[in-house]
Amino acid sequence: MSKDSAQETTGASRLDAETTFAPRQEALDQLRSYLTVLVDVIDQHPEASMERDEAHWRLEELVEELARTPPSAPRVQSRWLRLAPVLQEVRPDIPIAILTQLLKRAVGDL
DSSP states (O other): OHHHHHHHHSSSSGGGGGGGSSHHHHHHHHHHHHHHHHHHHHHHHOOOOHHHHHHHHEEEEEEHHHHHOOHHHHHHHHHHHHHHHHHHHOOOTTTTTHHHHHHHHHSOOO
């Protein structure tokens, strides 16, 4: 994945306002797809650091939970609450608020 395409996958452009109102399954599918790509983006982050490593493994935990049928809303919430701050530190361009809305739509209240 090129550096440009990695940047494109993290911005709010992929997570527009329509996703907030998407049907639950569509929101879950979009979230699964986005977060799977984001794992690679974090893995390719140029600065090796403890924060990057933590963001990577916490993100993988969330991806694994979201792969369950159905995902557990409490576990998703717990994983997201631990991931969001470190993810924001590693990649401040990631739209945390929009992802939170999409997570709420996909699995229920967070």
